[in-house]
Amino acid sequence: MTSSEKSIRQGRPRYVSLATFRRSGREVRTPVWIAGDGKRLYVYTNGKSGKVKRLRANPRVRLAPCDMRGRVHGPWIEASARVVEDPRAMDPGLALLERKYGWQMRLARTAARMSGRWADRVVLEIEAGDVLD
Secondary structure, rough: OOOHHHHHOOOOOOEEEEEEEEEOOEEEEEEOOOOOOOOOOEEEEEOHHHHHHHHHOOOOOEEEOOOOOOEEEOOOOOEEEEOOOOHHHHHHHHHHHHHHOHHHHHHHHHHHHHHOOOOHHEEEEEOOOOOOO
């Protein structure tokens, strides 16, 4: 395993390209924030987004380190994801993301609350096989 792959599995990169798959099999890439706890990786997103709709149909994802515009600069790893909607179950992932991204994550959460979109928020829980080696 390369250091880049290990870095993704530990949730270290600032941005990761999350590739989800349409029913046709076509890949759709989205740059996201990601944080890990040593077993799983977490992403915070809108539950009505396209990536969530695609994940409900197909849990397969791929991850690669990228910049904020989604330009990939490392190898891809295969993983599977599930949508977490229960507020209590979302808390560990949100806490990890807030610890990693600090004021930016707090600002994103506040904006979601103020805009009335907080109820639409979900956490994606990602398992990348042998998450930590």
